[in-house]
Amino acid sequence: MLDQPARQDRPVPPVPAVQRTNPERSFAEEVRALRLGDGEVFRGEGILAVTKAILQSGVAYVGGYQGAPVSHLVDVLVESQDLLDELGVHLETCTNESSAAALLGASINYPIRGCVTWKSIVGTNVAADALSNLASPGVIGGALIVVGEDYGEGASVIQERAHAFALKSSVWLMDPRPNLATIVRCTEQAFELSEATNTPVMMELRIRACHVTGEFVAKDNRAPPISRNARLAEPAAHDYSRISHPPSTYVQEKLKVEVRQPAAERFIVERGLNELLPGRRSDLGIIVQGGIANVLLRGLDRLEVEGEVPTLVLNVTHPLVPDQVVEFCRGKRAVLVVEEGAPDYIEQALHAILRKHDVSTRLYGKDVLAMAGEYTAELVTEGLLKFLSQSANDIDLSRPRERFEAARAGRAEAQRLLGGPLPLRPPGFCVGCPERPVFSAIKLLEREVGKVHISSDIGCHSFATLAPFNLGNSILGFGMSLAAAGAVAPVMQKRTISVMGDGGFWHNGLLSGVASAMFNRGDRVLVVMQNGYTSATGAQFIPNTSGNRRDGETTSDIAATLRAMGVKWLRTVRTYNVATMLATLREAMRSDDNGLKVIVADGECQLARQRRIRPQVAAQLKRGERVVRARYGVDDEVCTGDHSCIRLSGCPSLVVKPSPDPLRSDPVASVNNGCVGCGLCGEVADAAVLCPSFYKAEIVQNPTWWDRLKAKVRGAAIGMMAGE
Ligand code: SF4
Numbered sequence: 074m075l076d077q078p079a080r081q082d083r084p085v086p087p088v089p090a091v092q093r094t095n096p097e098r099s100f101a102e103e104v105r106a107l108r109l110g111d112g113e114v115f116r117g118e119g120i121l122a123v124t125k126a127i128l129q130s131g132v133a134y135v136g137g138y139q140g141a142p143v144s145h146l147v148d149v150l151v152e153s154q155d156l157l158d159e160l161g162v163h164l165e166t167c168t169n170e171s172s173a174a175a176l177l178g179a180s181i182n183y184p185i186r187g188c189v190t191w192k193s194i195v196g197t198n199v200a201a202d203a204l205s206n207l208a209s210p211g212v213i214g215g216a217l218i219v220v221g222e223d224y225g226e227g228a229s230v231i232q233e234r235a236h237a238f239a240l241k242s243s244v245w246l247m248d249p250r251p252n253l254a255t256i257v258r259c260t261e262q263a264f265e266l267s268e269a270t271n272t273p274v275m276m277e278l279r280i281r282a283c284h285v286t287g288e289f290v291a292k293d294n295r296a297p298p299i300s301r302n303a304r305l306a307e308p309a310a311h312d313y314s315r316i317s318h319p320p321s322t323y324v325q326e327k328l329k330v331e332v333r334q335p336a337a338e339r340f341i342v343e344r345g346l347n348e349l350l351p352g353r354r355s356d357l358g359i360i361v362q363g364g365i366a367n368v369l370l371r372g373l374d375r376l377e378v379e380g381e382v383p384t385l386v387l388n389v390t391h392p393l394v395p396d397q398v399v400e401f402c403r404g405k406r407a408v409l410v411v412e413e414g415a416p417d418y419i420e421q422a423l424h425a426i427l428r429k430h431d432v433s434t435r436l437y438g439k440d441v442l443a444m445a446g447e448y449t450a451e452l453v454t455e456g457l458l459k460f461l462s463q464s465a466n467d468i469d470l471s472r473p474r475e476r477f478e479a480a481r482a483g484r485a486e487a488q489r490l491l492g493g494p495l496p497l498r499p500p501g502f503c504v505g506c507p508e509r510p511v512f513s514a515i516k517l518l519e520r521e522v523g524k525v526h527i528s529s530d531i532g533c534h535s536f537a538t539l540a541p542f543n544l545g546n547s548i549l550g551f552g553m554s555l556a557a558a559g560a561v562a563p564v565m566q567k568r569t570i571s572v573m574g575d576g577g578f579w580h581n582g583l584l585s586g587v588a589s590a591m592f593n594r595g596d597r598v599l600v601v602m603q604n605g606y607t608s609a610t611g612a613q614f615i616p617n618t619s620g621n622r623r624d625g626e627t628t629s630d631i632a633a634t635l636r637a638m639g640v641k642w643l644r645t646v647r648t649y650n651v652a653t654m655l656a657t658l659r660e661a662m663r664s665d666d667n668g669l670k671v672i673v674a675d676g677e678c679q680l681a682r683q684r685r686i687r688p689q690v691a692a693q694l695k696r697g698e699r700v701v702r703a704r705y706g707v708d709d710e711v712c713t714g715d716h717s718c719i720r721l722s723g724c725p726s727l728v729v730k731p732s733p734d735p736l737r738s739d740p741v742a743s744v745n746n747g748c749v750g751c752g753l754c755g756e757v758a759d760a761a762v763l764c765p766s767f768y769k770a771e772i773v774q775n776p777t778w779w780d781r782l783k784a785k786v787r788g789a790a791i792g793m794m795a796g797e
């Protein structure tokens with residue numbers, strides 16, 4: 074078993090003077106970029122440009138909850154505490170998006186600028202209550218919400234659009250063209266738009282906008298006039314009109330449509346937030362969301378019609394400015410709307426605007442493009458081909474069409490030669506992950522009790538829904554697995570098992586799951602994966618991390634919290650001990666206790682652990698100190714080749730190789746060099762009573778004279794026994 078101390082005995086990761094999310098990564102380059110001043114050239118990624126732009130805008134507070142593709146914003150600021158201290162900027166690493174959105178309450182009464190960030194759509198769902206209550210009274214200080222629009226083929230969440238929230242709450246939505254200068258300008262203007270209209274502004278950044286690289290000319294960072302360094306002596310005067318309660322809410326709703334939206338439309342035009350890219354044709358036009366403008370421009374280039382079709386780039390997609398749209402469309406025969414994702418909010422709105430203004434321009438959109446899914450270069454190029462063929466038959470598209478079709482045919486041919494589509498490569502647990510053994514134990518439990526309803530959750534443990542475990546019947550949201558078993562458990566003969574990570578536990582699971590199950594006397598089993606970080610989003614610290622970014626102390630203990638909530642049946646088990654985990658699961662399933670039964674599955678995230686110990690080991694080796702590390706192996710001659718060990722653990726370091734025995738055709742299992750010595754394969758072989766082919770070896774670096782002597786004696790003895 075892995076030589077990893079229990080959580081309470083684990084060394085506290087060093088917390089250097091600069092506060093950090095975790096001790097293994099460094100954003101030193103990014104931190105330097107945030108300090109650039111007037112006239113210096115910033116080079117980097119889109120999301121870092123946003124971070125710089127908010128500091129240039131004089132924000133007094135920043136908060137957020139991690140999630141791709143925007144985690145970088147808070148992660149880098151966590152490492153920039155010195156700079157934030159100088160400027161007086163408060164940074165809050167929130168426990169969920171709801172608490173991040175609620176931070177913006179500072180801007181309701183005070184002329185204080187703030188920015189919060191999270192992953193959408195899931196984070197926006199969680200933040201929705203606070204957003205509604207923020208948008209209704211509106212803000213005095215600029216309030217910016219940077220949402221990572223995790224949409225498309227690389228996305229990890231449900232495919233929905235943040236646009237819906239902007240529409241329903243009357244929050245303005247920016248969708249800047251993925252170009253650093255545009256992104257920075259939009260960020261700065263977002264605060265001004267927010268203040269000019271007393272409305273929070275949301276800025277959606279897709280994966281491509283967050284990671285686009287480029288440069289812009291920086292400005293000095295601005296210290297906010299009201300801040301941690303310049304505090305207010307008095308609170309704002311009580312003003313009931315700023316409370317989101319009736320009857321204020323009735324007035325606030327009218328203000329949204331009668332005052333704030335017209336002001337926003339004026340601001341968008343006066344500041345030129347939307348861009349008009351000129352084109353030679355006066356009869357055609359394209360209206361595109363800023364965030365996918367680059368894909369469109371690439372498509373036009375491929376079709377050799379760049380500079381032909383005038384294009385209105387909507388860096389603000391809500392509100393649309395009717396006069397601007399009408400002016401752009403009037404006199405044109407056909408306009409293509411390029412809007413990614415469903416429903417087609419913008420296209421529908423444009424139809425309504427044109428009809429109301431009696432403009433007869435034909436709109437193309439989802440009829441030639443796809444209603445749902447990512448607008449890839451190929452998809453947009455194909456849509457452009459259809460649009461241009463139907464609306465401008467004077468443009469000769471034969472050559473680009475040939476090229477497009479040849480490229481597509483080439484890919485189909487490659488696929489045919491390969492014998493079909495390439496096999497999927499689903500994500501999986503890291504080598505040595507502490508969560509994998511829990512699912513090995515559940516697999517073994519199912520051998521005894523039969524199939525069990527598994528309520529899964531968001532986090533690395535959701536990989537267990539994939540092969541080889543295939544464990545999981547549903548995922549209902551972050552920290553929602555216990556609540557999601559609420560109506561299933563009462564109709565099942567066998568108890569249900571909910572699996573939740575410690576990130577999910579603090580995010581939502583404690584109240585939505587544990588409190589509710591306790592309150593309803595739920596007879597369910599909950600496994601909390603206590604790996605110490607929100608590992609799936611980049612190993613950010615959470616309340617039970619052995620160390621806090623401010624003072625190195627653990628904030629909260631999961632087991633103690635559960636006990637305080639009244640949980641009576643509670644066990645903490647080291648995850649790598651498969652036999653104990655299996656016995657504990659068995660006990661939970663069979664116990665006479667008909668309340669909530671919680672197993673805290675304890676094991677530090679292996680990825681974080683390796684990053685933590687690697688520099689320590691390197692330093693030890695450099696000092697010439699003795700270092701021992703474990704490696705596991707499979708004895709070729711014992712392995713039967715049935716591969717149960719692989720099916721039960723799924724470790725990527727467990728591979729197959731040809732059997733050295735010429736009389737056996739089945740390949741044998743083998744452990745490759747990626748093994749981190751977690752011991753799971755041996756544990757599984759033992760708990761599942763598999764073949765005894767696994768062995769543990771200790772690799773000793775900088776051996777002592779005693780190590781060398783022992784190795785010599787052992788080598789000689791083995792040689793003698795082997796008849797050498
Ligand atoms: S990041 Fe950590 S918790 Fe996630 S799969 Fe890897 S080792 Fe496991």
Ligand code: SF4
Pocket residue numbers: 504505704705722724725726727744745747748749750751752753754755
């Ligand atoms: S091969 Fe075995 S010991 Fe090595 S990392 Fe994988 S499960 Fe752990």
